[in-house]
Amino acid sequence: MAMGINLNPFTWWNGATVSTVLYGLRGKTQVGTDSLGNAYWEGGKDTNGVPRRWVIYTGSTDASRVPPEWFSWLHHQIDDVPDRALPPARAWEKPGQANMTGTPFAYRPAGALEKGGNRAAATGDYDAWTPEG
Numbered sequence: 001m002a003m004g005i006n007l008n009p010f011t012w013w014n015g016a017t018v019s020t021v022l023y024g025l026r027g028k029t030q031v032g033t034d035s036l037g038n039a040y041w042e043g044g045k046d047t048n049g050v051p052r053r054w055v056i057y058t059g060s061t062d063a064s065r066v067p068p069e070w071f072s073w074l075h076h077q078i079d080d081v082p083d084r085a086l087p088p089a090r091a092w093e094k095p096g097q098a099n100m101t102g103t104p105f106a107y108r109p110a111g112a113l114e115k116g117g118n119r120a121a122a123t124g125d126y127d128a129w130t131p132e133g
Helices: 002-010 018-024 068-074
Strands: 029-033 039-045 051-056
Touching: 039 068, 051 068
Parallel strands: none
Antiparallel strands: 029 039, 039 051
């Protein structure tokens, strides 16, 4: 555990580095945060004159942890932050979910080996091919 604490300030895969937070965000504007605590920033322009936008993750750096509305903002699909540019969420909409692949919560269909490997029997309308047939 102590290794992770000492290594964290110097590694990009554990989140933003200390130098990014201290120096990279100078003169930039934090425009909002999402329900997971990720912070969204804007400032400067790229070579085409388009404003630069990025996210500083809270927790693991995983693109699937960016909610759809903020994904739209990051990729310039909407001009303003999601709270002002998008209509309110509908009652039937589910919140975004992180990628669960490789975890015990990953989707496993019926018949998957992780679920015992047993699938429902064929319904009888299927005839297996045989070379003589």
